[in-house]
Each structure stands twice: as C-alpha cells, then as structure tokens.
Amino acid sequence: MDYSTIIQHNIGSLSYFVPELILTGVILVLIIADLLLKSERSAWTSVIALAGLLAAFVAVLGQYQMGSRTIFSDMLVVDPFAFFFKILFLASSVFAIFLSIGSVELSGRPVGEYFTLIVALTLGMFLMASATNLLTIFISIEMVSVVSFILATYLKTRRRSSEAGLKYAIYGAFSSGLMLYGMSLIYGLTGTFNIYEISRILNSTSPEPLTLFIAVLLMLAGFGYKISAVPFHFWAPDVYEGAPTPITALLSVGPKAAGFAVLLRFFNVSLIESGTNGDSEAWFALSGLNWPQLLAMISAATMTLGNLIAIMQNNVKRLLAYSSIAHAGYALMGVVVLSELGVSATLFYLTVYYLMNLGAFLVVIINQDLLRSESINDYKGLAWRAPIPAVAMGVFLFSLTGLPPTGGFVGKFYLFASLVQRGESFHYFLAVIGIINSVISLYYYARILKAMFFESSEGQTTSKIAVSPYYVVLLSVLVIPTLVLGVYWRWLFDFLRNHSASIFNML
C-alpha cells in the first residue's frame, strides 16, 4: 500500500468518525468558551456540553444498521457492538452532567473544565468501544484513565478527593504498565497489534502456552482495573467515596462498561478457536489457553469479595462502591460462557446496571443535599420525611439485588440462563456462586432500606423535606425504565441478541 492509498483510506474513514469528530470539536469549543465566559457564568458550559453530546448522539444514530467496517487502517471499527456502547456512554455522560448541575458539592466552583473533561472522557470511551488494535486499545484506555484521575480529584480542597485521585493514578499507572508488558509479549508472539491478525496467527501457529498465558494475564490487569475486578479493585472504594458523587456515578457505569467493551472484543476476537464463531451460537476458547475458567474464577472472586465487604460499610457511597465491584463480577458471568446469549446477557446487564446504579447514586446525591451526610445512620426515617427518593431507592436497590419485577432481575436471569445453556460444570459452579451472592447482596441493600423505612430518625427532625422537582424528574427518568424493563424487555434483548455477534464480523 503506498502512501496515497493510505491517505485516501484515512480520509474516507473520516465520514465514519463523525461522532468522535463532533466530540473533539465540542472539547475545543468548551475550552475556548471557558476562557471567554466570566467565571460566574461558567455554568453555561454545561449547556454547550449537553448540546455537543446531543449532536454526537444524532451522529451515532446515523450509524445504526451501517453494518461493520474498519477505519483508519484497521485501527478502529464501526459496528453494531460499538454502536450499543456509544449510546450507553452518551447516556452516562449526559446523566452525569445533569447530576452535576444540581449537585451542591460542585456549586460555587468553576465548572468549565469539568464539563470539558466529561466530554473528553466520553471520547475516550468511544475509542475504547471501537478499538481493534492493541495500540488504540492502550491509548483509549489511558485517555479514559487520565481524564478520570482529574475528575476524581476535582474537589481539590477536599482531602479525600485528592487522596482518591492519587490512589487512582498510582493503581492506574501500575496496571497500565502490566498491560503494556502483556501487549508487548503478544506482539512478540504474533508480530502484530491487530486483534484480527492476532487471532489468525495464534490459530495457525501454536505459540508457547505459558508465554501466551502470562501475556493474557498481564493484559487482564489492565482490563480488570477498568472494570474493577478482583484483584485489581483496590482503587475503587476510595475513589468512589472521595470523588464528587456525580463523577462517582459516572465512573461506576461509563468507564466500567467501556472496560467490558474492550474485554469482550479482545478476548472473543483474538483468543478463540478459529471457525467456531460466526453462524454458531457459541464458540470455544483457543486450545491450550483456558481463559474462560480464569475469568470465571475472577468473576466468582469479584462478586464474593465485593458483596462480603459491602456488608460492613456504613457509608452509602462506599457501600455502593463495593456493590459496583460485585456487579462487575455478575456481568463477567456472561463473558465466560462464550456464546451469543452470554454476550447479549452482559450487554443487557450493563444497560440495566446503568439505570439502577445511576439511580442509587442519584438518591445518594439527593440525600446529600437534604442531610449533608452519606452515612446509613443518617438515612434513618427518611422514608417518612422524603418519600419519593426513598421509594425510588427501594426500586433501585431491589433491582440491584435482582428481584422481579425490575430490570435487574431480567439481567441476572439472562446471565444465569447463559451459564446453564452452556452447561459445563464450572458454569454451574459459577451460577451457584452467583445465586448465593444475590442473597448476600440483599442483606446490605436491605440495610439501607431498613434505615430509611423501618427506623425513625433520631432527635427531633421528623419534619417533611421538600425534594426539588428537578430531582423528581431525574428519578422518574431512571425508575420508569427500571420497572418497564422488568416487565417488558423484548425489544431491548432482541436488539442486543441480533447485534452482539457483530464483534466477529471483521474476523
């Protein structure tokens, strides 16, 4: 290929890169606007950010049913799989901006660069979902990480926030290093960074199994860090507790989903037996490399540890941090089965997780406004003082537990169904661990409900607290779909089922 064709190819790719270009443009506009706007008007930047995200959303919708194609010399891919994630990322960022507008934690601070960073984070997540080359995977993960560090420390006067950012950065640098080393080993084994090429070469040659295993393990450090899987989860509780709550909410759904996008794409494209995918509903791992069992162990450890430690928490944000670790474990159950149902179950779970987890954090933010506290003890009797957020919290927590009629139940149902469908013994083992964990999780979610509904507030404060209509609207935006998806989820699941296998289209 001479240079002119490469240039032509890249220029031709640009028309498939419109959403990302829009986001880049918005970032630039935001930086300039922040300079020009007087500081007391910096809130206007949120409007620009929202408009930009909306424009990107329209552009992403234009990619619906565009099929799959790689762009920029196979660096990125545009496919239905990435389409799903892009919608999810946009939804996360838009919601985070709405949360930030109302948040008291951020009031009175210059927020121009804050919204710029959220848009930059979105761009990074977009690239993660479409990366098909180890280099773009690395760069996009780093982009998301670095932006996250800054966002986590945004309340720089708050000690915990700075501490959180530092921990985040150190763990991030460490796991990035490990991942980079793993990538270099893969390059050494195959001579390529392209994940489709890697698949072909690993299947045609038989690489040294131990080296390959170590390489994959090291790369898992990077992916595991992003989805906060055990044993790469240590940053999560501190960061979730210390960061401004809207950012905690965003980090718990956006970058986590992006991590799953990369994980699903890399493992299912590069590390499977060739010829077993495509038309079939299920496929097999590369012989000699039993990564499904490895991920199953990580999944079991992640959900068990997350749930057990969550029991002991008294700070709701921290409790939700551990719960979010546990949920990464649940979502991993769909990754280990290597089937269409498994992948769609994971995507479905990430969607309902978006709703219910953001919802839970939204209630935390509302309560922060009302009570200036994140402690379970201070939630006592809240149901009688502010019934709307309390009832909404009930819905979100039951959904997180996985009880019908909520989306969380359907999500877990499909995850377990995919395990039982594949039906190897370790799948059953994982399913049993999963159901036991669901029961454990009920205990700590119910602690919050118990405080809110069953106990009366200490002292004289029993007066009603008014919740602003703004929050009521945001709550209903999350509560209604959580409940609807528990009763009627046909369209969403069918959509995911038809598109989840698109990761193989370019193989």
Add this chain to the structure above:
Amino acid sequence: MENHVLTLITFLPIAGILFILPVPKENKNVIRIIAAVFTGLQLLLAVWLFLNFDRGTTAIQFREQYQWIPSFNIEYFMGIDGLSVPMVLLTALLSFLCIFASWGIDKGVKGYFAMFLLLDTGMMGVFCALDFFLFYIFWEVMLLPMYFLIGIWGSPSRKDEDGMVRGGPYAAIKFFLYTLFGSVLMLLAMLVFYFNVTDPVTGGHTFNMLHMMDQNNHGGLLNVFNIRLLIYVALFIGFAIKVPVFPFHTWLPDAHVEAPTAISVILAGVLLKMGTYGMLRISFPMLPDAMKYEYFAYGMAILGLINIVYGALCAMAQKDLKKLVAYSSISHMGIVLLGMSGLTSLGMNGAVMQMFNHGTGTAMLFLLVGVIYDRAHHRQIDGFGGLAVRMPIYAAVVSVAFFAGLGLPGLSSFISEAFSFLGAFGSTLFNLKAITIVSTLGIVLTAGYFLWTFQRMFLGQLNPKYAELPEINGRELFTLIPLAVIIIILGVYPAPLLNLIKVSLNNLVEVVAATGTGSLLGLQ
C-alpha cells in the same frame, strides 16, 4: 369474562392500587373502602370460579395463553385445575377478610393497603400461573410487599433479655433472606428445565409447565437420573423453606409473631401453602421418578413426622399465644407433607384438603390472637384467666378455632387429617406405617396444648386486671364468622371441597404411579 377471568382475579388488586394512590392520605377510610371493594370483587370472581369450575375433568380450565417474550419462549400462560381452585378461593377469601382485620392500622395507611394489594396479586398469580417463568415472577413479587409489611407495620425493633435484636425489621429481613435463598435455587432448577425440555410443537425450549410435566419432552441433562435428583433437591429446598419444613422453619416463628395480625393471617393462611402447592404443581409431576426415589419419599415422610411432633412440642412450650399458633402451623403443615409422601389418592386428597382447612383454621387463630392483643396489649397465655366470664362470645369463637386446630370430629380439619394419616398409612409404594403411627402422637400433643391453653386463658378465676375488657366487636366477628361457618360445613359435609380437587389429584397420583422409580426407569 369467561376468557379473562384469571387475569381479572389476579390483577384486580393492582387496579385497586391505582385507585388508592391518588387518594389524599388523610382520607383513611376511603383508602380502606377501595381496598375492600377490590378484594371483594376478587372474592366474587373466586366464587364465580367455584360455581363454574368443571369438576369432572383433569384439563386446565379458564386458560389464557399469550406470547410474552417470544425470543425466549416466555408466555403469559394462566389456567387452573382442581389443585389451584381451592387455593384461589382461600387467597381471595383471606385477602378480603384481612382488609377488615387491618381496619385498625393507622400509620401509613396508603402504603399499607397498596402493599397488601400487591401481595394479593402476587399470591393469586402464583396459583394461576402455568408458565414457570411467570410463576417465578409472581413468587418473587410477593417478597417485596411482605418485607415492608412486616418491617414497617410489625412490632418495632427491640432488644430481648438475651441481648438479641428482635422485632419487625429483624423478622422481615430474616424472612426475606430465607425465602430468597429458596427461590434462587428454584431459579437455577427452572433454567435447567428450560434448556432441557423441548416444546413438542415448535421444537424450541419452553417454560410451559404442562410441557415440562410430559416426560416425553425431557432430554439432555433431564435424562440423567442423578441430575434429576439434584434438581428435585433444589426445588424441594426452595419449597420447603416456604412450608416451612424442619430445619428451614426458623424464620416462621419470628415472622408470624412480629407481623401485624392480618399479615400473620396471610402468611400462615396462604404463603405456607405455596410451598406444598409448588411441590404438587412442579416437583411431583415434573420429576415423578425423583419423588418416588425411596430415600426422598421416606425423607419427606420423616420430615413430615418431625414437623408434626417437633412443631407440637414447641407449641406446647410457648408462653406467647401468637408463637403457639405459629408453631402449631409448623405442626399442621407436617401433616400435609406426610399425606403427600405416601403417593396415595387418599393421602393426596387429604393433604390438599388440609392445606385449605389449615388456611381457614389458622387464619381464625391469628385473627383471634389479634383480638385479644388489641385489648390487653400482650399475648402472654399465663397473663389471662377466666376470660370466658368476661368475653363469652370471644371464648366461644376461640373454642371453635381451637377444636378445629386439634382436629375434633365434625370440624373440617378432622377429615383432612384423617385422610392424610390414613393415606400415608395405607401407602402401597412405601411402608410408612411406623412413621404414621409415631406421627399421630402429634394429634395428642396438639389436643394437649390447645386444651391447656384454653384452660389457662378462659377458665378459672378472672384476672381482675381484665374485668373491664370489652367483648369482641362486630367488625372482628365479621372476619371470623365466615371462616367458622366454612370450618363447620366442611367438617360435616366435605364434598364441596373434595369434589373440587379429587379428579385432578387422582390424575396426579396416577401419573406419578405410572412412572417407574428411577432405578426401574432404565434411564442412564
């Protein structure tokens, strides 16, 4: 109406919630009346079902079948047979009466009745659903309102003498954790069924319970006998927690005692039956060979024996009247288990009749406990004495309930208990004679604790503290009389109930009997 009666009867309470929500919460009586109207309509529909149910066929009646989630073959499939009809009747009757038993609830009235109606829908749905997935949804939906009803409107949290935290919130979470554990096991069993049963028409997998019952549709893992045993155990634990069967019973005394009166009635009257209903609806017909696996059959009979005798002994030791009634439930549900385990027509019919009769009987008992608690604000049996002088009507109603509880001839539970014991005793498949004989010890113990309690509370010297205790009032009698009438009628003339159930149950017994035991089946 013919075609949608089950949907109506199940979702009427939800419609009631929609009417209740906009009512300002100061209008407590409006809320109560709306709840009464909707459960009343539900009861009317149940009576209509009772009158129009064809007693001569084993077929599923009033069926409604629509696709729900076609890509996973989940259907909205409702229908009833002789096994479900008495449970539907019981649910509708007790729900209606409990609205009146809840009239005195004064805190969060709106929330209470909304939760109660949601619970009602869940219970009704369980007994009408014939799609396993739908069944599971209803089964779980019940847990949420139950949790709040016990936690918020039950007794407040307190520390016992031994320093343990007790009270409504504790009982609520204990109930929730136990039952959730049982149901997630059921979820796994359900998924194994789904992926190993084929729909004979479409060839796809199915959640349709009728297809699951047909052994010809079983394939894959379901051809492996040991796996079938394993699934049976998972299902059994799920159902046993609900019954509750020893050793899964420890949530029951807590939940029943801490719950408000009406909720104790629903718990004991309807929820416990779901466990045995699940066994008869799901475990027996879907895995008949596992049921007939002799260790399991004897195991079930022995668990029944333990429930009967242990429950009765525990009841005898109680000082708290409500706890006594709670343990008597454990004992009486043991009789259901024993009746089922013999796999005879007599025992099976007796077990289902016992489910219904225990529902009405124990409902009366809990309502009566509520009556005295509302007046004296305690339930210590020894704290009373000579109440018959002060409250003769109350004492009379209590004596009906107590005599029904101890199985006096002429009252409904005598017949069902006799059927259950005789059925187990006469089993030709298994030799349950010794177990049955020991179990009958439970009858003596039951008579003992009921009579002893009656004596301590109602006979002897009137405790001067209670010389001014008001007599049972009209509203309370209104909740009790219908149950007493049913108990007496069915005691003298059980045919209405027996005719309702016997065709379906005899069919079930034949189906199970026609299947060989696992070892004879020749399955790998």
